[in-house]
Amino acid sequence: MVKKRITREEKRKQRHANLKTAATQIFAEQGYHETKVSQIVERVGVAQGTFYLYYEGKKPLFGELVNEFLQLFVTTISQWKFANLETLDILEVELHRIGLQLANLFVNKKDLTKIFFREALGVDEVFDTNVREFYEYVYDSLAAFNENLWTQGLIEKMNFRLLAIQTVGMIERVIKEFVVNETLANTELDEIVDHLVLNFLSGTRKNIQLKTHPELQAAAPALLSPKSPDRTLRTTWK
Amino acid sequence: MVKKRITREEKRKQRHANLKTAATQIFAEQGYHETKVSQIVERVGVAQGTFYLYYEGKKPLFGELVNEFLQLFVTTISQWKFANLETLDILEVELHRIGLQLANLFVNKKDLTKIFFREALGVDEVFDTNVREFYEYVYDSLAAFNENLWTQGLIEKMNFRLLAIQTVGMIERVIKEFVVNETLANTELDEIVDHLVLNFLSGTRKNIQLKTHPELQAAAPALLSPKSPDRTLRTTWK
Amino acid sequence: MVKKRITREEKRKQRHANLKTAATQIFAEQGYHETKVSQIVERVGVAQGTFYLYYEGKKPLFGELVNEFLQLFVTTISQWKFANLETLDILEVELHRIGLQLANLFVNKKDLTKIFFREALGVDEVFDTNVREFYEYVYDSLAAFNENLWTQGLIEKMNFRLLAIQTVGMIERVIKEFVVNETLANTELDEIVDHLVLNFLSGTRKNIQLKTHPELQAAAPALLSPKSPDRTLRTTWK
Amino acid sequence: MVKKRITREEKRKQRHANLKTAATQIFAEQGYHETKVSQIVERVGVAQGTFYLYYEGKKPLFGELVNEFLQLFVTTISQWKFANLETLDILEVELHRIGLQLANLFVNKKDLTKIFFREALGVDEVFDTNVREFYEYVYDSLAAFNENLWTQGLIEKMNFRLLAIQTVGMIERVIKEFVVNETLANTELDEIVDHLVLNFLSGTRKNIQLKTHPELQAAAPALLSPKSPDRTLRTTWK
DNA sequence: CATGAATGAGATTTCATTCAT
DNA sequence: GATGAATGAAATCTCATTCAT
Known part of the structure; x- marks a missing residue:
């Protein structure tokens, strides 16, 4: 009896954990909007309605x-x-x-x-x-x-x-x-x-004594955009 | 004739600009997902379909x-x-x-x-x-x-x-x-x-000479969480 | 032994009655469609499944x-x-x-x-x-x-x-x-x-002798819609 | 131009009327809860979403x-x-x-x-x-x-x-x-x-003079429930 | 070009009912 | 018998996109 009750309670906790884990993973993978409740329950292997037993939405x-x-x-x-x-x-x-x-x-x-x-x-x-x-x-x-x-x-x-x-x-x-x-x-x-x-x-900053060695300071060439100065970024998406 | 063509072209550009401006504003206000195409066209004052003449989506x-x-x-x-x-x-x-x-x-x-x-x-x-x-x-x-x-x-x-x-x-x-x-x-x-x-x-870092004034350095008490160390954050949303 | 059987039977009857009472109350309060089986069993204090032991649905x-x-x-x-x-x-x-x-x-x-x-x-x-x-x-x-x-x-x-x-x-x-x-x-x-x-x-109808007192009968003004003749009723609901 | 606009407006009105008519009929036939939006649009022959162009719900x-x-x-x-x-x-x-x-x-x-x-x-x-x-x-x-x-x-x-x-x-x-x-x-x-x-x-009530003809008043037999005094009504439903 | 009504896939959510424990 | 977690069908509603006018 006691064992059975524990089993049920444990099952519940397990399911709760599974849902949270699955949701966390999928949210992390796809972001909130791309994540569908159906994906979460599918990964856990429970019915759609089960989700709403554990979370309000x-x-x-x-x-x-x-x-x-x-x-x-x-x-x-x-x-x-x-x-x-x-x-x-x-x-x-x-x-x-x-x-x-x-x-x-x-x-x-x-x-x-x-x-x-x-x-x-x-x-x-x-x-x-x-x-x-x-x-x-x-x-x-x-x-x-x-x-x-x-x-x-x-x-x-x-x-x-x-x-x-x-x-x-x-x-x-x-x-x-x-x-x-x-x-x-x-x-x-x-x-x-x-x-x-x-x-x-x-x-x-280099520590102070460096100031006494100005010979180390060479002229700096323009530096930024080392790859492609006029780099164009993709503009179109479907 | 020529004038008309220019006008038409200008109108087109104007509309393009208006749509972009409106979209920019609303995206900035509400974010991508909360922004509806209907809101954008409404702000510009054009029809829903017009949007798709200027942007693919x-x-x-x-x-x-x-x-x-x-x-x-x-x-x-x-x-x-x-x-x-x-x-x-x-x-x-x-x-x-x-x-x-x-x-x-x-x-x-x-x-x-x-x-x-x-x-x-x-x-x-x-x-x-x-x-x-x-x-x-x-x-x-x-x-x-x-x-x-x-x-x-x-x-x-x-x-x-x-x-x-x-x-x-x-x-x-x-x-x-x-x-x-x-x-x-x-x-x-x-x-x-x-x-x-x-x-x-x-x-x-304090500059070097400070090191010569160790009397300024007192024991530091625990400092973080000045407001509420055990602060609880809201947990539920609809 | 015998006592136990009676008790059990009585318990059953009691539960049956409780369910009916609770259901009656909630149906009366909220109507059929707003009443949820979950509310009924909750009021009685039994499990959801128990309901279906006493009623088919x-x-x-x-x-x-x-x-x-x-x-x-x-x-x-x-x-x-x-x-x-x-x-x-x-x-x-x-x-x-x-x-x-x-x-x-x-x-x-x-x-x-x-x-x-x-x-x-x-x-x-x-x-x-x-x-x-x-x-x-x-x-x-x-x-x-x-x-x-x-x-x-x-x-x-x-x-x-x-x-x-x-x-x-x-x-x-x-x-x-x-x-x-x-x-x-x-x-x-x-x-x-x-x-x-x-x-x-x-x-x-006033009984017959009244007919001998026609002086009581005055002209009747238009009477209906004492509140607002063109009364408008709410039209929108969510 | 003018004709086209009228046509469109008329079409809209027609559709609105059709939806209302269909909804009225089905509500009358089946009641509110049994009526599904899908039935209404099906009867009119439009898409599900169209319904929500004309009614909020x-x-x-x-x-x-x-x-x-x-x-x-x-x-x-x-x-x-x-x-x-x-x-x-x-x-x-x-x-x-x-x-x-x-x-x-x-x-x-x-x-x-x-x-x-x-x-x-x-x-x-x-x-x-x-x-x-x-x-x-x-x-x-x-x-x-x-x-x-x-x-x-x-x-x-x-x-x-x-x-x-x-x-x-x-x-x-x-x-x-x-x-x-x-x-x-x-x-x-x-x-x-x-x-x-x-x-x-x-x-x-019979008018007064009838009272002078009590011979018309016979003893009344028990009258109610002429069909089936102990009539039992159906008790079970699915 | 512009319009805006129509589309329909798809997502969330509810809840009566079932069934293993 | 009792439990209550699980089920899953079904319903409402949204909205980006299309297309006839």
Whole structure:
């Protein structure tokens, strides 16, 4: 008896999980609008109506997935503790650590990450609001963090909110290339994080003594558009 | 006779332009999927069928707009000439100049910018490919530019492609906030560009002499999630 | 052992009754089509499948309820005995008595009455036939009764079937207003029955001697549509 | 040119009319819930989508039809003028006239009448409200009319609202039998109206002098349920 | 060229009923 | 008997695109 009940409950959970997994995959593959409920149930091997036993509809499910991602993110960053960031060296190490932590989140939740970065916006007004709230939250957190670093004399005084936005953008695009598009797949995650941290801290500038070697500075040829300066992009689609 | 032919031709062009303008606006306002062909023709004041005399369909038109944006971008950056970037000071000034130039492009083409950043991805596989090619192009250009700066001894040796990606992300998100979401609307464009350039060059690190004032460096308390550490995000949608 | 069997049987009967009660209520509240089987079982607190152990389906249950109402009605009127309707006074008293009897049936079975008057028709062709047969039966009975009254010289000769139909209509609408819509709730049941009986017998006409007082008869102004002669009714629904 | 435009406009009107006609017929035949949009378009011979060019949906169309009926009714009765109802004879003639007028409305709009009497209630809450408002309006009008007759000494003092309700019921059921069920089809419309008017005025009672002939009054046998006193009605449906 | 009515494929969603446990 | 998850047929409605006028 007890066993039977467990079995049924487990079956239910299994099905729920299967549906979510299938939906996540297909959303990640095709995006929200191209994904049909029929595809989801087909992949799981259940009837169309079954879907609606577990989810109120396609949109609510999508919202749930997006929120799961946001939740994971928020949970992760809200756990960070920065007790003793006394020196730049310590800061660098810490930043590297949390950078890797975050990167792993994205890598482990590749499909959710794809979903978020491909179509979190534009599906529904309510979603949009939610996502924008999320960004505000991240900006605020990061700006406060930066300001604190300044208080400690670790970084320069600057527009900390703008800095936060820039930082988010940096990370975002790298994530997109690494996880979503997989164009950075051949680069070590560690190297990437390292790069981001160093760049965040020091920018690109050659250190001061270089100024004493102007002989190194040659004339720079026009550089951009190395492939095809007048490159034309496809214009027609069916 | 001749006059009539011209008039007719002009009318045609006018209509073409009107349709494109209307479509651009509505795509920017509502996104691709929420935009109905009926809305576009209604705004222009022509019949539904007329739309198809000027465009092969909704998707091709959208593709055209996205490409127009890409084209504008490519045209802009491919014109940059960096003849004499002899010193960091010159570089800084130059970067500021082209940064403003780019920013103005986005501001002037606000609708196209919105379209691109909201939904360039996820509408169609072909679009996606095209956009990805575009990004590759930008990365390559930027990486080459960065490498050249290094050659001139202006910047440090680093992973220039990764640097390019980071830079693109930085700019992208700032643009999104400034042009698309208008959350940065109260910040001067000049300040923003300045910030980006300085950050690109120097990062955030306090310069060296600070190290001689360790008394400024206090212990940093945990800082993130200033609003609500356990923040819960909405989970249900209809 | 024996006790268990009884208990089980009783349980079954109880469940059957519960389901019927719940269904009756919800049908009365929402009508046939708005009522979902899920709502019925939820109110009773049993599983969806259990419903089908007691009833063959939603429609058969509804039919059963409608028939229960018809049965009650038929039982009531078939018990009426009219042994000595010798005078109009006796007739009036008798009519009042059976009128009240009927009225109490409707009041006591308010939900069944609502069900019958709201949706007995239009749910199923078979139901419709059944209901029509019922009406025929009532018409026939009433016509025979009326004809008998005539035989006894109590009422005028007229089209007794038509009279029966009229009478049914009179009663029907009053019931609808009193029981179903409750717009007559502030009127005493006794007064209503009284009114119906008197009207059945004497109509509305002022008795003869009035004709000797023609001074009472003033010119009648146009009277209908006291609220708004050109009243417009809502035309659109979603 | 002009001709072409007219043709198109006419075609449109024709199609609109066809859809309405088909819908009216099928609603009248099968009722609201059994009627499918697919049946309507099939009968007209147009595509499914065409339906939605002319009507916002099935429910709004139904509402439109119900309201058309109500409108016709209101228009009819609001035009009645009762200038000189000086005597009962004149009243009788007038009532007969308007009774016929109303009856003809129902006969001419048989389908709308069927729709109204079969399913005006129970399809939608908004409809219900509308219909109930309509009944209130009719009751009010009729009660005022009756009261006026009393003011003129033509009829007895009574509960005029209740009288109105009774009258509406009388008419309603006769209409249902005559128009909807067609069980009175063999009776002359004129006779029916006559009957209703006489009954309204004089009821059924034998006039006074009959009381002097008690020999006519025989004992009445039990009369009701002439067909089958214990008649059982069908109980099961699929 | 322009029109705009018509098309119809296709997607979401509901819910009475079934049936394995 | 009871359960309740699963079923799947069926219905409504949308909208990009076509094509006769």
